[in-house]
Amino acid sequence: MTRPQPVIGRDNAYYWEGxxxxxxxxxxxxxxxxxxxxxxxxxxxxxxxDWTTVKATGHATLHSYTICxxxxxxxxxxxxxxxxxxxxxxxxxxxxxxxxxxKGIANEDLRIEMPLSLVFENGLVFAGPARExxxx
Amino acid sequence: MKASLSGxxxxxxxxxxxxxxxxxxxxxxxxxxxxxxxxxxxxxxPRDVDGLVTFSMDSSPSIMVGRGLGVAELRYFSLVDYGGxxxxxxxxxxxAAIAAGxxxxxxCYRAFNERSxxxxxxxxxxxxxxxxxxxxQHFGYYSPYGLIxxxxxxxxxxxxxxxxxxxxxxxxxxxxxxxxxxxxTNPAAWFHGRPITLADHQxxxxxxxxxxxxxxxxxxxxxxxxVVVSAERARDLPGKEVLxxxxxxxxxxxxxxxxxYYRDDITGLPEMGTVARQVWSQxxxxxxxxxxxxxxxxxxxxxxxxxxEFGFCGRGEAPDFIRxxxxxxxxxxxxxxHGGQLGEAYIHGMNGIAEAVRQxxxxxxxxxxxxxxxxxxxxxxxxxxxxxxSAA
Numbered sequence: 001m002t003r004p005q006p007v008i009g010r011d012n013a014y015y016w017e018g019x020x021x022x023x024x025x026x027x028x029x030x031x032x033x034x035x036x037x038x039x040x041x042x043x044x045x046x047x048x049x050d051w052t053t054v055k056a057t058g059h060a061t062l063h064s065y066t067i068c069x070x071x072x073x074x075x076x077x078x079x080x081x082x083x084x085x086x087x088x089x090x091x092x093x094x095x096x097x098x099x100x101x102x103k104g105i106a107n108e109d110l111r112i113e114m115p116l117s118l119v120f121e122n123g124l125v126f127a128g129p130a131r132e133x134x135x136x
Numbered sequence: 137m138k139a140s141l142s143g144x145x146x147x148x149x150x151x152x153x154x155x156x157x158x159x160x161x162x163x164x165x166x167x168x169x170x171x172x173x174x175x176x177x178x179x180x181x182p183r184d185v186d187g188l189v190t191f192s193m194d195s196s197p198s199i200m201v202g203r204g205l206g207v208a209e210l211r212y213f214s215l216v217d218y219g220g221x222x223x224x225x226x227x228x229x230x231x232a233a234i235a236a237g238x239x240x241x242x243x244c245y246r247a248f249n250e251r252s253x254x255x256x257x258x259x260x261x262x263x264x265x266x267x268x269x270x271x272x273q274h275f276g277y278y279s280p281y282g283l284i285x286x287x288x289x290x291x292x293x294x295x296x297x298x299x300x301x302x303x304x305x306x307x308x309x310x311x312x313x314x315x316x317x318x319x320x321t322n323p324a325a326w327f328h329g330r331p332i333t334l335a336d337h338q339x340x341x342x343x344x345x346x347x348x349x350x351x352x353x354x355x356x357x358x359x360x361x362x363v364v365v366s367a368e369r370a371r372d373l374p375g376k377e378v379l380x381x382x383x384x385x386x387x388x389x390x391x392x393x394x395x396x397y398y399r400d401d402i403t404g405l406p407e408m409g410t411v412a413r414q415v416w417s418q419x420x421x422x423x424x425x426x427x428x429x430x431x432x433x434x435x436x437x438x439x440x441x442x443x444x445e446f447g448f449c450g451r452g453e454a455p456d457f458i459r460x461x462x463x464x465x466x467x468x469x470x471x472x473x474h475g476g477q478l479g480e481a482y483i484h485g486m487n488g489i490a491e492a493v494r495q496x497x498x499x500x501x502x503x504x505x506x507x508x509x510x511x512x513x514x515x516x517x518x519x520x521x522x523x524x525x526s527a528a
Contacts, residue, residue, distance in 0.1 A: 001263075003280060003282075004263050004276070004279040004280050005280060006276050006277075006280055007265060007266060007267070007272045007273045007275065007276025007279075008273070008276075009267075009268045009269075009270075009272075009273050010268070011270070011273065012273050012276075037398060038274070038277055038392075038398070039273075044390070063296065063397075063402075064292050064293070064295045064296040064299070064397075064402065065292070065295060066283075066288050066291035066292050066295060066344050066345055066346075066347075067342070067344065067345035068282055068283070068285075068288050068344045068345075069341070069342045069343060069344060069345065070341070070342075070343050070344070071257070071258060071259060071285070073259070073263075073282050073284070075282075076282060079342075079345075080282055082278075082281050082282060082283040082288065082292070084292055084296075084397050084402075096398075097397055097398050098277075099277060099278055099281060099283060099292075099395070099397065100281055101280075101281040101282070107345075112295070112296070112299045124280050124281070
């Protein structure tokens with residue numbers, strides 16, 4: 001069994017297409033400007049169907065995490081971390097959250113509130129050690 | 137006078153199969169055995185059933201259950217969504233249907249071979265979710281990263297709870313120790329005769345950090361059914377009345393299926409808060425009026441959160457509330473006196489409702505003295521439900 005691929009539909013294609021190109025895109029309501037994630041066709045704040053996206057800067061902080069030991073999926077070699085991160089968005093004080101994998105950080109070094117940077121690989125996004133200048 | 141379901145209906149029958157790891161028979165057969173047992177307990181002939189309610193996840197169609205029971209005509213049948221969050225809601229739907237005159241005798245059921253058949257803990261369901269459906273896309277945000285099991289979905293919230301309130305793995309472990317102490321003296325429990333210590337909990341293997349094996353409920357085969365009728369009809373039946381004085385569902389702002397990670401604060405269960413406000417309002421009761429509770433325990437951390445949502449203690453105070461044996465028999469609030477899903481069996485919360493009925497009847501193996509009102513909750517992390525059951 002190989003790693004599951006993202007499930008892409010009309011409502012969330014922008015997200016996974018962005019990740020495949022090396023960017024986390026967050027839905028932004030054109031009418032009221034609020035941000036939302038996960039994707040939804042309608043703005044929860046004002047019910048507008050019109051939206052655009054903003055690109056996360058690549059800087060993030062760790063909101064929570066778990067280290068999965070059992071069952072170990074066949075595509076993992078040992079206990080692996082899954083993280084919930086707060087994304088920095090330019091010119092916004094909102095910090096939308098996403099779930100992603102971790103890359104380049106030892107499981108035991110994970111600390112809530114630690115700074116992270118986004119890393120993109122094989123159509124997925126991961127949180128890696130913080131570095132200057134945001135995402136590559 | 138405000139309109140209310142409170143006290144209008146009663147649970148008059150409970151039935152169950154044995155709880156095992158390999159039932160050796162079909163889920164439909166387990167279901168029918170449980171339904172027949174519940175109707176026998178109520179003293180109601182199976183042909184008199186005219187309503188059936190179950191989980192949308194259940195595999196036994198109401199028409200096949202009705203056929204097996206020899207039901208003359210079904211007038212009400214409904215499915216409740218969102219996994220174990222449906223448990224108490226099946227009773228709420230039954231109560232509402234009876235109060236509205238849509239049915240007279242409603243059986244609520246849940247039966248599965250969850251251990252010998254498809255195991256929820258395998259992660260297969262999340263991995264295999266595909267297609268255009270919104271729920272498949274939902275699971276698809278997590279499955280590529282291996283966040284695929286109920287334990288892992290809960291662990292993410294539990295870790296943040298620990299960070300915010302300074303809770304520890306031992307705080308979670310105390311929930312399991314109490315459940316296994318109660319299971320140890322319940323002959324129907326899988327873990328009958330097998331209590332654990334906090335040291336056992338601490339040395340059990342990590343499943344998905346911070347959750348250890350003994351933080352996780354069992355996987356079980358079995359079935360449970362409950363019979364609901366009007367309070368008026370209940371008075372004419374042989375058994376002691378167990379009135380439904382509170383029955384409610386809840387889903388809250390930005391609700392997700394097991395992954396409500398996008399709210400400002402992920403250390404609460406606001407959907408259970410919605411349930412709590414309703415059942416307290418309906419019943420006119422509060423935490424001090426509850427002698428024992430059945431709090432859904434698929435994973436120990438959310439037992440703590442539920443105690444906070446229902447107001448048994450303040451936010452972040454549940455670790456202190458349970459520290460000195462308060463949730464054991466003889467404590468301030470004995471919890472899950474049948475052993476819970478950690479100790480008795482995982483029947484998606486329905487075995488807990490049966491235990492609440494026994495506590496009100498005074499027939500539980502681990503009976504709490506002078507029980508007037510019991511709180512029961514359903515699955516957490518999902519849209520959920522709750523009940524208050526009371527003596528007449």
